[in-house]
Amino acid sequence: MSQHDLKHLQVRKAKLESELADADLAKRESAKKYSELSNKIGAINKEIAALSPTEIIISEHALLRYLERAMGFDLAEISKSILSEANKTAIKKMGSGVYPVAGLQMVVKDNVLVTVK
16 A cells, blocks of 8 residues: 555545534534424423313214204204205305394305304
8 A cells, every 4th residue: 555545545534534523513413403392392292281171072063963863953954944045045146244044143154154143
């Protein structure tokens, strides 16, 4: 092996050691960032747990199924009564808005009856 070959290998080694040091620094910075993000997620999880309801909640879907199955309400008939042919015609002509229904008001947005108040 010549002096030139030895010098070439030493230069390659120094370059690789420099790249290794850079990679080690990047690894430490990445580990630090990972730890920070993990801690932030942990803090948010604690906040979520603190705000999560402790009481049992009944979903609207469950209420509807109960009304339908246990109390015998016919939801299809109720829907027909809310969206009578006259109401459908008015909605088709005028679009989104507030319409009277059975002494109440139905709110329609983009052809969806969103609430009755």
